Amino acid sequence: MTVxxxxxxxxxxxxxxxxxxxxxxxxxxVAHARTHDPDAPVMSRRAFERSRTDAREADPREGFRCC
Incomplete structure (x- = not known):
């Protein structure tokens, strides 16, 4: 194998x-947000992950999560 x-x-x-x-x-x-509205603020990675986790936990199709 070569490099x-x-x-x-x-x-x-x-x-x-x-x-x-x-x-x-x-x-x-980030790519989607900048493509559709370049002037809009983009969430930080931490805020994005929090939002993603909250949405996942609120979805009844995901099942019960105890913790």
Missing amino acids: ADVRRVAGRIRFYVRELTGEAAYDRY
Whole structure:
């Protein structure tokens, strides 16, 4: 394997890990927000994750969460 092959494989692994863990969701949010209204304020990562967690917990389809 060449260095380019290793980098390509590492990039793909990084992509899948970010998608599985939800890490890429904030990047998609920022891109979407800036595309649709460049002058609007964008939530910080912390505020975004809090909002995302609150929405997930409020959704009855997610099931009961005790903690």
